[in-house]
Every structure is written in structure tokens, then in C-alpha cells.
Amino acid sequence: MTITTPKGFRASGVAAGLKASGGADVALVVNDGPDFTAAGVFTGNRVKAAPVLWSQQVLKGRVLRAVVLNSGGANACTGTQGFRDTHATAEHVAAALRGAPKPTLIGAGDVAVCSTGLIGELLPMDRLLPGVTAAVKALTADGGPAAAEAIMTTDTVAKNAVHTSADGWTVGGIAKGAGMLAPALATMLVVVTTDAVAGPDALDAALREATRLTFDRIDADGCMSTNDTVLLLASGASGVQPEQDELTAAVTAVCHDLAQQLIADAEGATKHIAIEVVGAASESDAVMVGREVARNNLVKTALFGNDPNWGRILAAVGVTSAVFEPDRVDVAINGVWVCRGGAAAEDRSKVDLSGRDVRITVHLHEAEMSATIWTTDLSHAYVHENSAYSS
Amino acid sequence: MTITTPKGFRASGVAAGLKASGGADVALVVNDGPDFTAAGVFTGNRVKAAPVLWSQQVLKGRVLRAVVLNSGGANACTGTQGFRDTHATAEHVAAALRGAPKPTLIGAGDVAVCSTGLIGELLPMDRLLPGVTAAVKALTADGGPAAAEAIMTTDTVAKNAVHTSADGWTVGGIAKGAGMLAPALATMLVVVTTDAVAGPDALDAALREATRLTFDRIDADGCMSTNDTVLLLASGASGVQPEQDELTAAVTAVCHDLAQQLIADAEGATKHIAIEVVGAASESDAVMVGREVARNNLVKTALFGNDPNWGRILAAVGVTSAVFEPDRVDVAINGVWVCRGGAAAEDRSKVDLSGRDVRITVHLHEAEMSATIWTTDLSHAYVHENSAYSS
Numbered sequence: 086m087t088i089t090t091p092k093g094f095r096a097s098g099v100a101a102g103l104k105a106s107g108g109a110d111v112a113l114v115v116n117d118g119p120d121f122t123a124a125g126v127f128t129g130n131r132v133k134a135a136p137v138l139w140s141q142q143v144l145k146g147r148v149l150r151a152v153v154l155n156s157g158g159a160n161a162c163t164g165t166q167g168f169r170d171t172h173a174t175a176e177h178v179a180a181a182l183r184g185a186p187k188p189t190l191i192g193a194g195d196v197a198v199c200s201t202g203l204i205g206e207l208l209p210m211d212r213l214l215p216g217v218t219a220a221v222k223a224l225t226a227d228g229g230p231a232a233a234e235a236i237m238t239t240d241t242v243a244k245n246a247v248h249t250s251a252d253g254w255t256v257g258g259i260a261k262g263a264g265m266l267a268p269a270l271a272t273m274l275v276v277v278t279t280d281a282v283a284g285p286d287a288l289d290a291a292l293r294e295a296t297r298l299t300f301d302r303i304d305a306d307g308c309m310s311t312n313d314t315v316l317l318l319a320s321g322a323s324g325v326q327p328e329q330d331e332l333t334a335a336v337t338a339v340c341h342d343l344a345q346q347l348i349a350d351a352e353g354a355t356k357h358i359a360i361e362v363v364g365a366a367s368e369s370d371a372v373m374v375g376r377e378v379a380r381n382n383l384v385k386t387a388l389f390g391n392d393p394n395w396g397r398i399l400a401a402v403g404v405t406s407a408v409f410e411p412d413r414v415d416v417a418i419n420g421v422w423v424c425r426g427g428a429a430a431e432d433r434s435k436v437d438l439s440g441r442d443v444r445i446t447v448h449l450h451e452a453e454m455s456a457t458i459w460t461t462d463l464s465h466a467y468v469h470e471n472s473a474y475s476s
Numbered sequence: 477m478t479i480t481t482p483k484g485f486r487a488s489g490v491a492a493g494l495k496a497s498g499g500a501d502v503a504l505v506v507n508d509g510p511d512f513t514a515a516g517v518f519t520g521n522r523v524k525a526a527p528v529l530w531s532q533q534v535l536k537g538r539v540l541r542a543v544v545l546n547s548g549g550a551n552a553c554t555g556t557q558g559f560r561d562t563h564a565t566a567e568h569v570a571a572a573l574r575g576a577p578k579p580t581l582i583g584a585g586d587v588a589v590c591s592t593g594l595i596g597e598l599l600p601m602d603r604l605l606p607g608v609t610a611a612v613k614a615l616t617a618d619g620g621p622a623a624a625e626a627i628m629t630t631d632t633v634a635k636n637a638v639h640t641s642a643d644g645w646t647v648g649g650i651a652k653g654a655g656m657l658a659p660a661l662a663t664m665l666v667v668v669t670t671d672a673v674a675g676p677d678a679l680d681a682a683l684r685e686a687t688r689l690t691f692d693r694i695d696a697d698g699c700m701s702t703n704d705t706v707l708l709l710a711s712g713a714s715g716v717q718p719e720q721d722e723l724t725a726a727v728t729a730v731c732h733d734l735a736q737q738l739i740a741d742a743e744g745a746t747k748h749i750a751i752e753v754v755g756a757a758s759e760s761d762a763v764m765v766g767r768e769v770a771r772n773n774l775v776k777t778a779l780f781g782n783d784p785n786w787g788r789i790l791a792a793v794g795v796t797s798a799v800f801e802p803d804r805v806d807v808a809i810n811g812v813w814v815c816r817g818g819a820a821a822e823d824r825s826k827v828d829l830s831g832r833d834v835r836i837t838v839h840l841h842e843a844e845m846s847a848t849i850w851t852t853d854l855s856h857a858y859v860h861e862n863s864a865y866s867s
């Protein structure tokens with residue numbers, strides 16, 4: 086059910102005192118092999134946190150032996166000292182693993198680092214490093230859920246997922262992230278493991294396609310984080326080498342599961358909204374239209390108020406450069422076609438918005454391409470949570 | 477102090493029963509000449525309301541004799557019937573002016589129409605047309621403030637402005653708009669009048685430059701309306717023909733005044749925020765960065781919470797394609813340089829956010845270009861007002 090379900094992985098989660106709450110805040114994932122191939126996808130934000138810059142460098146070697154993650158501080162916008170701290174954390178992980186009763190002989194360059202929390206402050210290294218030592222000691226073959234808990238920030242539930250193939254290999258994952266879920270990712274940390282045999286190119290292709298179709302299509306508040314990281318590690322411990330298509334499908338299934346858990350737990354959300362754009366001239370048009378609707382504060386507040394205000398949806402479509410004619414667009418909300426040909430159609434009072442799940446369908450009537458973007462409403466709780474977060 | 481301050485204009489505002497509140501909801505502005513030159517700027521949204529499509533056509537003649545405006549309904553996404561209704565409204569204005577005790581001999585093609593209110597519903601023509609008749613009867617040479625009141629929707633105060641030149645000509649304006657204030661305009665209706673002598677090219681140049689520097693730089697919630705309209709009418713009644721620079725400066729001054737009134741009255745705002753971007757490689761870079769910060773919900777909620785969370789500002793800058801290096805950016809909040817070189821600098825506790833006015837300065841250290849975008853915070857009141865508006 087998690088990252089330690091695939092064979093060849095150990096994990097742990099411990100409390101190092103980074104979080105004011107005293108909860109678990111340092112997680113460790115170790116790949117015991119026999120393979121150590123890996124791939125990663127990172128935030129598109131040009132302001133990248135130190136751990137992102139570090140992990141991007143590490144991934145150039147296409148090998149990962151361990152991933153250390155902390156909540157309680159993003160180590161973003163922290164200058165050269167922040168980067169030195171990330172480096173020191175990776176060194177500490179490697180040294181502790183080398184010195185463990187069952188030694189793992191690795192260097193800092195085999196260790197990815199992920200951080201999440203407030204931007205702009207240095208991490209308290211005097212607490213983080215002892216936490217890393219404790220996390221190494223706590224490593225177990227069923228430590229996935231503990232790791233998933235240790236990376237939570239404003240998440241209300243830990244996120245785990247798994248996908249098992251009929252021929253004996255498995256993909257598992259953990260994720261955190263509840264705000265800042267955005268276009269190309271969000272302060273979203275995701276670790277996906279598999280015991281399939283797969284080279285780095287196969288992993289990279291699988292992860293990029295999975296990310297494109299899942300994490301890149303959830304958008305809670307349109308804000309792109311400085312720390313987004315999605316890592317995929319393969320141990321090869323199953324001895325089975327799947328076809329590329331099978332690998333991609335399994336990684337996508339786990340990423341989809343995690344993405345839906347993320348959006349379901351987005352900060353202050355009262356609605357889980359799917360925006361399905363059909364009849365588009367291209368997939369990118371469909372994604373563009375879906376994302377614009379997903380980010381429109383007037384649409385999001387209307388849905389919070391259970392108001393099927395389709396005019397705001399049309400106004401959002403109208404600011405895109407997608408191919409469409411305003412007088413040919415149809416809009417359905419939860420199956421009721423409130424707008425046909427750009428004007429009022431079925432009675433909007435027929436729309437039932439009392440439940441948590443909302444499906445908006447925008448039909449552009451241009452061609453056959455489609456895409457779905459998932460988002461949330463904009464609620465009082467969102468404002469409250471984000472106005473009080475750092476103070 | 478308003479659109480009837482320049483010589484040659486009459487205006488009125490009456491209650492036609494379009495608004496549930498029973499307040500004034502139909503406004504009329506008439507240019508009595510001797511000149512009737514005009515210019516207009518309209519929403520960039522591709523989903524344009526019927527009155528926008530109509531007024532764009534009318535403006536091709538570069539002459540306007542009258543502008544009729546209604547609140548209580550946007551007449552947007554209303555199909556061919558909506559367009560017929562706009563046309564009928566203009567015909568009715570022209571007929572009523574021709575039949576008035578002091579007849580104005582015009583046709584529908586001389587009448588611009590502006591509407592604001594809920595999208596997607598037809599206007600109640602049985603109430604609007606009698607309202608137009610009443611508005612014609614109510615026309616007076618000091619009716620500007622009444623017109624300004626009649627176009628209010630969620631505005632809490634009417635917006636009027638004036639600029640008088642030393643050599644005897646004047647520019648006046650009225651505006652409405654409190655939500656949906658966005659990039660290239662917003663459900664923002666603005667009428668600006670002048671008694672200067674100015675040809676349509678001069679008016680067009682003055683209005684485009686004024687709009688670019690004022691209305692295009694306020695952004696309350698990033699949502700672009702279907703109905704935004706800014707009209708400039710010249711009567712020539714002063715007999716003075718100013719230089720182009722003088723005309724542009726005067727129109728810009730009135731538009732700036734109105735724009736600041738709009739942002740000050742934005743729905744649910746508790747902060748009036750100026751985002752000043754300096755040291756940019758180009759003006760468009762500065763505008764791009766300012767707008768991205770202005771639209772970032774995490775920045776806006778932080779400011780609502782009096783939280784000088786500069787990391788969120790940097791993260792917003794990072795999603796733009798502007799020329800900048802993350803480790804060279806400085807950020808000040810109300811004069812305190814909380815971020816230098818992309819990392820923490822002065823103590824954030826020194827930032828005083830207790831007042832309504834907030835100034836964020838982002839220094840990109842690339843070149844000498846700059847721009848300022850004005851926005852608001854994202855408050856509980858914004859969510860409340862926009863979740864309850866149409867229901």
C-alpha cells in the first residue's frame with residue numbers, strides 16, 4: 086500500500102523537532118537494490134529551493150540510493166548557506182548509512198534531499214542532523230506509512246498508494262501537499278518506488294508521462310512552489326522487467342491515485358472539482374481551458390457558494406487563446422447543460438451542487454481532443470489557513 | 477468633479493427596476509456638441525457581451541452622441557436575442573432624444589450601450605425601455621453624479637473624477653467596478669468626457685495610453701470581464717484644442733484617479749496594495765512580474781493576515797519569463813528590505829502591515845525599467861461576496 090510494498094526498500098519517519106507541533110518531520114527512504122536506477126521531475130519555478138538544486142544535480146548520475154525528506158522548513162530562498170545545509174544533510178545521511186549495523190556504502194551524491202515548509206528561513210541543522218541519525222536507525226521494511234506521515238505539513242491525512250502487476254512487480258508511492266498545488270507541480274513532494282527492473286531512460290519516460298497526466302493536471306490555487314519534487318526509484322528486486330507501456334501505466338496509476346488524494350485534501354476545500362474540456366482542437370487547448378477555469382477565483386467562489394454561475398466559466402474560457410467560437414461553447418455542471426451555444430439553456434436551478442464532487446464539462450465543438458483538470462473551490466477556510474500560516 | 481463638468485454634456489440616472497434593491501440602474505450621457513468625436517477601449521475577453529459587440533461597431537464611425545448604461549444585468553452570453561435587445565435599447569435612446577422637448581437628431585448608430593450585472597440572463601426589456609425614456613426626461617447639465625450612481629453594482633461608493641487645464645478645457649469621468657478588475661480591464665464601465673477640441677485619432681491615442689497606464693495596471697482578482705468598456709467623448713465646447721501630450725496627460729490623470737477609486741473599493745478588500753517592480757530589463761517585464769505577484773492567492777491571503785511572507789512573493793516572481801536571476805532579487809515590504817539577493821535580509825518583524833496601504837517593491841537588478849500594479853488582498857469578505865452574488 087506504500088513505498089515499502091515493492092521489494093528492496095526500507096523507510097522511516099521520526100520527529101526531530103522541526104515542526105512546532107512536535108510531530109514526525111524527517112523521513113528517509115533507502116533503496117537496497119540490487120538496482121539503483123532513478124528519475125526525477127522538479128518544479129518549473131525559476132526560484133528553486135536548495136534541495137531542488139541539489140537533487141537535480143544528484144539525478145544527473147541517474148542513480149539514487151536514498152531520499153531524505155523534511156517538513157518544517159522549505160530551505161528555499163536561503164542563499165548559499167541553504168545549499169550548504171542541503172549538502173551537509175546528504176553527507177550526514179550517507180555517513181549514517183555507512184556506519185549502520187547493516188552498512189550501506191554510499192556517498193552524498195547518491196542521496197536526494199526534499200524539504201517543505203516555510204520559505205525564506207534556514208533549517209535548524211542542530212535538530213535536523215540528529216533527526217537524520219534517528220531516521221537511519223528507524224529504517225524498516227514496512228516504514229512507508231511512517232515516512233508518509235513525516236512529510237505532512239498542512240495535510241490532514243497521509244497519502245500512500247500502490248499498484249501491483251499480475252507478473253509480480255509493484256509500484257508504490259507517498260506524497261504530501263495541500264496548498265500550492267499548481268500547474269507544473271506544487272509544494273508537492275512525491276516518492277515513487279518500484280521493484281521492477283528498469284533502466285533510467287525507461288524510468289524517466291514513465292515518470293514524465295505520468296506527471297504530465299496527473300500532477301500537472303491538478304491545480305488547487307494556481308501557485309507554483311519552489312520545492313516540488315517527484316522521484317522514482319527502482320530496486321529491480323522483483324527480477325521482472327516490464328514493457329515500457331506497462332511500466333508507464335503502473336507509475337501513472339500510482340501518481341493518479343496520489344494526485345487525487347492531494348486535491349481531495351487541498352487546504353480549506355469543500356469541493357472536489359473535475360473540469361473536463363471536450364471537443365478541443367488539441368490536447369494543449371483542452372488543458373489551457375481547463376486550467377484557466379480552475380484558476381478563476383470567481384468560478385471557485387461561486388462553487389463554494391453552491392452557485393452554478395456558468396457565465397463566469399464562459400468568461401474564464403474567453404481569456405484563453407484556445408481555438409473556439411464563443412457562440413458554439415456548451416457548458417454542463419453536474420450533467421445539466423446550463424449553457425448551449427454560448428447562451429442560457431437548461432434551467433440552472435436543476436443543478437445539484439449539494440455534494441462534494443462537482444463535474445464541469447466545457448464542450449468547445451472544434452475537434453475531438455480532451456483533458457481533465459482537477460481543482461478545488463475557494464473557501465473561507467482557504468483564506469483563513471493561508472492568511473495565518475507563517476505568523 | 478464629474479462627466480458633466482466639461483461643457484457640452486448632460487447626464488442622468490434613474491431607477492428602472494432592474495436592480496432588486498430598487499436603486500438607480502439606468503444612466504444616460506449625452507454630448508450636445510458642437511463636436512461629437514469619440515474613442516473606446518473594450519475588454520480583451522473573447523467572450524464579449526452584446527453591448528460590447530454593439531458599441532465596438534458604433535465606434536467605427538468615430539462619433540458618439542450618447543451613451544446609455546445599465547446595471548442589474550450584463551447582457552453577456554445571451555445569444556442573438558441579447559444583441560437584438562442592445563440594438564433596441566440604442567434605437568429607443570435615439571427615438572426618445574429625437575422626441576424630447578429640445579430634440580437631439582440622432583440615430584441608434586450614434587449611441588453606445590454598456591451593461592453590467594449577472595452574466596447569462598436576458599435583460600427585462602419591459603422595464604429597461606421605460607427606464608430609458610425616464611432617463612432622457614431626467615437629463616440635466618449637472619447629472620453626472622446621478623449617472624455615476626446608476627451604474628454601481630457591488631460598488632460601495634460612486635466614482636467621479638475631473639481634471640481642469642489652465643487654458644480652459646476640462647476632462648471628467650465616471651466609473652463603476654469592484655470585482656472582476658483585471659488585466660486588460662474588468663467589469664469596469666468608464667465614461668470620460670472632455671470639452672476640448674480633439675479629433676478621433678487624438679482621442680484614440682490619448683485613451684489607449686491612459687488605459688495602458690491605469691486601468692490595465694489594476695488587478696483585483698485576475699478575472700477579465702465580458703463587458704469592460706471605457707469610452708471617451710469630446711464636445712469641443714471649450715473651443716480649445718490642446719496639444720496631444722496635454723490631452724493624453726489630462727485623460728490619464730482622470731483615468732488614474734478613477735482606477736485608484738476602483739481598486740480602493742474592490743470587493744471585500746482590506747488592503748490597497750501597490751506592487752512596484754524596479755530594475756527590470758523592460759517595462760513589459762516589470763508589468764508581468766507585478767501582475768503575477770498581484771494575482772498570487774498565497775501572497776494575497778498572507779497580506780490579508782498581515783503576514784510579510786516575502787517567500788511567496790519570490791515564488792510568484794519565479795513563474796514569470798521575465799529577465800532576472802533568483803539570487804539577485806531584492807524585496808521590500810513597506811520599506812523594509814526583507815529579502816536581498818534572493819534570501820532573508822532585514823528582520824521581517826520590522827514590517828508594519830497594520831495600515832490599509834501596502835507597498836511591495838521588487839528589485840530585479842537587471843536594468844532601469846519599472847512599473848506599478850495595484851491590487852487588493854484576498855479576504856473572507858471577498859469569498860463571501862463572490863460566493864453569494866448571483867444566488
